[in-house]
Amino acid sequence: MPRLQAAAILAGVAGIAVSIYLTAVHYAGFVPACPVSGVINCEAVLSSPYAVIAGTSIPTSAAGIVWFAISVVLWARPRRNLLLAWSLLGLLTVVYLLFIEIVLVGAICLWCTAAHLLVVVLVLIAVGRR
Amino acid sequence: MSARRPRPVRKPVARTPVWVAPAAIVAGLAVLVAAFFLIRWYVTPLPPPPLSSGSNAAVVSSITSLPASEFDAVGPGTANNLIKPITGAALKGPNGKPEVFYYGAEFCPYCATQRWPLVIALSRFGTFSGLQTTSSSSSDVFPNTPTLTFRNATYSSQYLDLRAVETTDRDRNPLQSPSASEQQLVNSYDPGGTIPFIDIANRYAISGAMYSPDTVGGMSWQAVADALKDPNSTQARAIIGSANLITAAICKATGDQPGTVCGGTTIQDLEKKLG
Numbered sequence: 001m002p003r004l005q006a007a008a009i010l011a012g013v014a015g016i017a018v019s020i021y022l023t024a025v026h027y028a029g030f031v032p033a034c035p036v037s038g039v040i041n042c043e044a045v046l047s048s049p050y051a052v053i054a055g056t057s058i059p060t061s062a063a064g065i066v067w068f069a070i071s072v073v074l075w076a077r078p079r080r081n082l083l084l085a086w087s088l089l090g091l092l093t094v095v096y097l098l099f100i101e102i103v104l105v106g107a108i109c110l111w112c113t114a115a116h117l118l119v120v121v122l123v124l125i126a127v128g129r130r
Numbered sequence: 131m132s133a134r135r136p137r138p139v140r141k142p143v144a145r146t147p148v149w150v151a152p153a154a155i156v157a158g159l160a161v162l163v164a165a166f167f168l169i170r171w172y173v174t175p176l177p178p179p180p181l182s183s184g185s186n187a188a189v190v191s192s193i194t195s196l197p198a199s200e201f202d203a204v205g206p207g208t209a210n211n212l213i214k215p216i217t218g219a220a221l222k223g224p225n226g227k228p229e230v231f232y233y234g235a236e237f238c239p240y241c242a243t244q245r246w247p248l249v250i251a252l253s254r255f256g257t258f259s260g261l262q263t264t265s266s267s268s269s270d271v272f273p274n275t276p277t278l279t280f281r282n283a284t285y286s287s288q289y290l291d292l293r294a295v296e297t298t299d300r301d302r303n304p305l306q307s308p309s310a311s312e313q314q315l316v317n318s319y320d321p322g323g324t325i326p327f328i329d330i331a332n333r334y335a336i337s338g339a340m341y342s343p344d345t346v347g348g349m350s351w352q353a354v355a356d357a358l359k360d361p362n363s364t365q366a367r368a369i370i371g372s373a374n375l376i377t378a379a380i381c382k383a384t385g386d387q388p389g390t391v392c393g394g395t396t397i398q399d400l401e402k403k404l405g
Contacts, residue, residue, distance in 0.1 A: 044302060095159070095162060098162070098163060099166055102163070102166035102169075102170050103173070105269075106170055106174065106270070107302075120155075120156075120159065123155060124155060127151045128148055128149065128151060128152045
């Protein structure tokens with residue numbers, strides 16, 4: 001297996017783990033392990049109305065589990081166009097979530113940022129791969 | 131015999147280096163994040179400057195010494211009656227008096243809203259010291275809602291005790307923590323975790339604010355205090371109406387003591403509505 005493909009699958013699995021943690025925290029009603037300092041505040045983000053998919057009580061992180069899981073499946077047998085399209089969807093979602101965090105909520109959730117970075121890593125690998 | 135002409139060599143086409151597209155994406159993301167922070171900075175209102183100690187005292191004095199006629203003129207006003215009866219062992223303070231437990235945070239605009247009527251109601255049963263004016267977070271909904279904070283306040287009354295927990299400051303930095311038994315009250319009677327949460331001696335609980343933060347949005351503390359002197363003002367009908375309902379719930383917990391507060395027709399009528 002090429003190294004980039006292995007790295008992508010690893011990033012996808014890490015993304016699933018982070019998303020599962022955030023989803024579990026949501027349903028358990030716990031405050032995530034996260035420092036509170038200035039603009040860094042996981043609780044502010046995760047307790048905001050934007051932390052769930054609009055019109056439902058499903059946390060946004062549940063959609064993250066699905067996106068990363070499909071990414072892992074796609075990277076197991078990579079097809080360039082499909083990967084690019086899926087990555088583009090992930091990237092647009094990350095941009096939208098960043099807009100919500102920074103502009104609407106005014107706080108950054110470190111766990112969410114970890115998931116966003118893993119999406120960006122997958123996008124970069126998909127775009128940079130010949 | 132002619133010599134074979136050499137095949138034209140195709141000019142090599144320069145391919146875009148592999149790093150260009152990823153680098154463009156990273157650069158684009160960086161620009162977007164910077165733009166988002168710029169927008170946030172532009173739309174965030176500045177917090178109001180703090181009041182001088184004299185002005186602070188004037189506001190506190192004004193709202194904690196409203197005449198009984200003002201309360202009677204407003205009645206329930208436009209308050210949303212969120213007071214729910216609860217059951218459990220009577221909540222008592224260290225001296226055995228009925229206890230009012232408040233759980234909120236300084237950043238929270240709904241807590242900012244609810245503190246006005248709570249302070250007014252409690253002032254009818256005792257006296258505060260150390261109440262300070264502040265405002266809710268500049269970066270949350272209903273930014274900079276004017277209010278008072280219980281952070282350094284002490285309360286003395288011969289009828290009841292007050293225990294107030296402000297969990298964070300207006301910038302969401304941790305401030306005060308509930309005890310284990312207080313956390314248990316929150317878990318039992320406010321399972322959704324809504325703040326503000328008020329437990330009146332384990333007889334009544336209030337989760338949330340009894341009127342909209344819009345009611346005092348954009349006003350100075352003194353302007354709110356002045357508006358409360360007019361029973362027909364929007365602020366008086368919301369804040370004093372809420373204070374009357376809270377007063378009625380406290381009267382139920384104190385056995386209608388003192389009679390000067392609890393014995394009036396207004397409070398007696400509201401007590402019947404509480405159930």
